[in-house]
Amino acid sequence: xxxxxxxxxxxxSVRAVQWQRDRLRLLDQRQLPQAEAWVECRxxxxxxxxxxxxxxxxxxxxxxxxxWGVVLAAQRGDAIAQAVQAxxxxxxxxxNLMAALERxxxxxxxxxxxxxxxxxxxxxxxxxxxxxxxxxxxxxxxIAPGSGVLTHCNxxxxxxxxxxxxxxxxxxxxxxxxxxxxxxxxTRPWLQGARLTMWELARDGIPATLIADSAAAYLLHSGQxxxxxxxxxxxxxxxxxxxxxxxxxxxxxxxxxxVKFMVVAPSTTVDLATPTGASIEIELRGPDELLxxxxxRTTVAGTRAWNPVFDVTPHDLIDVLVTERGVxxxxxxxxxxAVFARPARR
Ligand code: MRU
Numbered sequence: 001x002x003x004x005x006x007x008x009x010x011x012x013s014v015r016a017v018q019w020q021r022d023r024l025r026l027l028d029q030r031q032l033p034q035a036e037a038w039v040e041c042r043x044x045x046x047x048x049x050x051x052x053x054x055x056x057x058x059x060x061x062x063x064x065x066x067x068w069g070v071v072l073a074a075q076r077g078d079a080i081a082q083a084v085q086a087x088x089x090x091x092x093x094x095x096n097l098m099a100a101l102e103r104x105x106x107x108x109x110x111x112x113x114x115x116x117x118x119x120x121x122x123x124x125x126x127x128x129x130x131x132x133x134x135x136x137x138x139x140x141x142x143i144a145p146g147s148g149v150l151t152h153c154n155x156x157x158x159x160x161x162x163x164x165x166x167x168x169x170x171x172x173x174x175x176x177x178x179x180x181x182x183x184x185x186x187t188r189p190w191l192q193g194a195r196l197t198m199w200e201l202a203r204d205g206i207p208a209t210l211i212a213d214s215a216a217a218y219l220l221h222s223g224q225x226x227x228x229x230x231x232x233x234x235x236x237x238x239x240x241x242x243x244x245x246x247x248x249x250x251x252x253x254x255x256x257x258x259v260k261f262m263v264v265a266p267s268t269t270v271d272l273a274t275p276t277g278a279s280i281e282i283e284l285r286g287p288d289e290l291l292x293x294x295x296x297r298t299t300v301a302g303t304r305a306w307n308p309v310f311d312v313t314p315h316d317l318i319d320v321l322v323t324e325r326g327v328x329x330x331x332x333x334x335x336x337x338a339v340f341a342r343p344a345r346r
Contacts, residue, residue: 011171011204014157017056017064019122022075024068026056029158033199043076044069044083051090051097054190058159059233059269060128062091063100067121070104074114080105092281093242093310094233095271100124128161131266131324132168139169139229139264139322140176147226148181149173150211150219153244154196155231155264165231165264167197169322174206181224182208185216187244189289189307213246217253228254232265239315239331240277241265245308251317263313263331264322270340277312285309 016027024041030053031037039055041047047069050056056065066087073083084101091097107120143149149170153159156167163171173179182201187193194210201208211219219225228250234242241247241263254261274280287305292298321331328335 011175011206012157012163013204014200015162016158017061017068017125017161019068019071019118019125022072024065024072026050026065027158028055029057029196030054032158032195041065041069042072044073044078045086047072048083048086048090051087057192058154059094059096059231060132060160060165060266061158062094063096063268064121064125064128064161066090066097067100067104067124070101070108071114071117071121074108074112074117080108091283093283094269095274096233096266096268099268099271125161128266128268129163132160132163132165133172134324135165135264135266135322136163136168136172138327139166139262139320140173140178142260142262142320142322142327143169143173143178143227145178146180147173147178148183148224149179149227149229150183150185150216150225150250150259151197151228152185152193152213152230152247152250153187154192154200156197156200158196158200159231164200165266166229166262167200167231169229169262169264170201171204171206182206183219183225184208184210185213185246185250186210187246188213190309192244216250217257220253220257220259225259227260227262229262229264232263232269233310234274234280235263235265235270235321235331235336236274236276236280237272237336238276238333239318239321239336240280241313241315241318241321242277242280242282242310243313245311248311248313248317251313255317260319261313261317262320262322263318267323267325267340270323270336272336272340277314280310280312282308282310282312
């Protein structure tokens with residue numbers, strides 16, 4: 001199985017999940033942008049730990065990493081069921097993790113050995129990259145020349161097999177010359193926007209302006225932005241969409257100001273088994289992310305903190321859902337059923 005990344009197109013130089021025959025290399029996203037350090041995982045437990053610790057993050061990327069975790073378990077002769085259980089438990093909200101593991105388990109059930117499982121994991125990774133490129137083109141085609149866009153969290157090559165979902169639309173739109181201004185929310189508290197999206201865009205030569213999350217409504221009011229473009233961690237059967245905390249308030253502000261709201265996600269993020277957003281488990285992380293910054297306490301001792309790291313945007317606030325299967329305007333249960341209730345073509 002090759003560890004050499006595929007040829008990189010313009011404005012797309014990062015590959016954060018790299019398979020190397022008997023180990024998984026992950027670009028350590030906890031350390032960006034200060035350091036470009038890599039973590040090597042040699043068994044499924046180490047992959048599960050890396051997912052839980054946010055060494056690797058972003059819905060598609062954690063699914064891909066988990067698939068390689070199953071390959072490591074098979075190579076080492078470890079119990080697959082136990083490996084799958086640990087990987088599945090690493091994070092609760094992004095359904096791509098569960099979808100990838102189910103796909104690998106189906107191969108195991110069909111008698112696949114470690115080498116066949118490696119081919120499946122590579123196929124999963126390659127399909128994600130292809131989906132992102134397709135979504136990038138479709139999403140960019142919706143954006144009128146001269147537009148400004150605002151994105152939230154990090155949905156780029158760091159969060160996927162490459163190119164990105166919402167950030168893929170921004171890459172494609174910038175390359176096509178239709179996007180005139182890119183704004184990124186800093187994405188408190190883990191700062192995926194400030195630390196990761198700004199790093200990725202700077203590295204790939206796409207000029208962008210960082211804003212505080214709390215500046216978003218004022219920016220939308222200014223008329224500088226025509227599209228808010230975000231990713232997703234789980235899209236319920238009725239179109240309700242879980243994504244990074246802060247997405248919901250951005251959707252409300254976008255609707256209020258007449259700014260279009262686009263969700264970009266591969267079909268592996270759509271979960272028809274989850275009827276509405278109310279059934280999506282929202283990950284709560286520890287309070288430390290809120291109580292301090294860079295090791296320095298920023299609030300008084302004894303402060304309690306509530307730290308949900310995702311929220312749910314109701315489907316009626318979403319103008320467009322872009323997946324690799326096409327563009328769905330005003331996504332709802334009927335529209336999603338029509339597109340996703342049939343098996344994927346591979
Ligand atoms: O907690 P994270 O950083 O894994 O959350 C990531 C997001 O919410 C992304 O928007 C989502 O996973 C889509 S990534 C293509």
